[in-house]
Amino acid sequence: MELIELFSASVCPFAHRCRLALLEKQVPFEVVDIDLRNKPAWYRDINPDEAVPALRQGDFVLRESLIINEYIDELAPEPALMPASPQERAMARWWIDFADTRFVPLFYQLLKAQEEEERLAIQERLLTVLGTIDTELKRRHQDAAPYWFGGEVGLTDIAFYPWFERWPVLEHCRGLGLPGELTSLIGWIESMRKRDSVKKTGMPADFYIAEYEDYVGKKPTK
Numbered sequence: 001m002e003l004i005e006l007f008s009a010s011v012c013p014f015a016h017r018c019r020l021a022l023l024e025k026q027v028p029f030e031v032v033d034i035d036l037r038n039k040p041a042w043y044r045d046i047n048p049d050e051a052v053p054a055l056r057q058g059d060f061v062l063r064e065s066l067i068i069n070e071y072i073d074e075l076a077p078e079p080a081l082m083p084a085s086p087q088e089r090a091m092a093r094w095w096i097d098f099a100d101t102r103f104v105p106l107f108y109q110l111l112k113a114q115e116e117e118e119r120l121a122i123q124e125r126l127l128t129v130l131g132t133i134d135t136e137l138k139r140r141h142q143d144a145a146p147y148w149f150g151g152e153v154g155l156t157d158i159a160f161y162p163w164f165e166r167w168p169v170l171e172h173c174r175g176l177g178l179p180g181e182l183t184s185l186i187g188w189i190e191s192m193r194k195r196d197s198v199k200k201t202g203m204p205a206d207f208y209i210a211e212y213e214d215y216v217g218k219k220p221t222k
């Protein structure tokens with residue numbers, strides 16, 4: 001197999017998804033770090049949007065974290081990162097879409113919101129989404145199975161996890177901790193933290209806080 005290069009940045013949760021998938025899939029790859037504050041001009045030829053992640057393998061270039069992860073999963077049958085049954089595969093896609101369209105945008109909207117009223121409204125919506133995730137995890141395995149679709153980690157877990165590693169940013173900048181009653185969600189995060197892929201790619205909370213304070217554009221509002 002031709003070597004895979006992943007254009008990435010440690011701060012970026014989307015690129016984090018792809019590093020996790022590559023490690024879980026045990027596919028050899030090289031990380032090329034892109035400084036998002038000072039992107040090299042050549043990177044525009046790889047990704048005209050100048051965003052990370054991008055994957056390059058010989059002449060083949062692919063963008064978008066979720067599409068990249070589907071490609072990574074299809075490189076080899078094992079370990080499978082999608083469930084086996086068509087219905088569970090469909091549900092995995094549904095939850096991956098939920099992560100991207102309903103959960104992730106609220107994370108950024110909350111960080112960017114400058115007015116208190118707007119912030120509280122977004123926070124409410126984000127808490128509802130967290131409740132939906134917790135209810136689904138409870139319904140699926142009553143706290144017994146470590147991952148979304150049972151005993152094996154998959155693309156659904158990977159689609160969500162990077163934002164939970166960055167949750168201390170919301171806690172620090174917006175005073176929003178993870179509610180303790182969301183026991184299934186918290187249990188799932190703990191299971192993810194035990195994985196080698198997560199340990200190898202993880203960064204400390206202070207790193208994310210410093211990076212995102214810059215992104216938020218001002219110091220905490222608490």
Ligand SMILES: N[C@@H](CCC(=O)N[C@@H](CS)C(=O)NCC(=O)O)C(=O)O
Pocket residue numbers: 011012013014015036050051052053063064065066
């Ligand atoms: N939908 C894209 C989002 C990628 C994205 O937004 N990446 C950010 C970093 S987290 C980026 O590179 N933004 C361009 C910039 O910072 O100039 C994906 O899933 O890959």
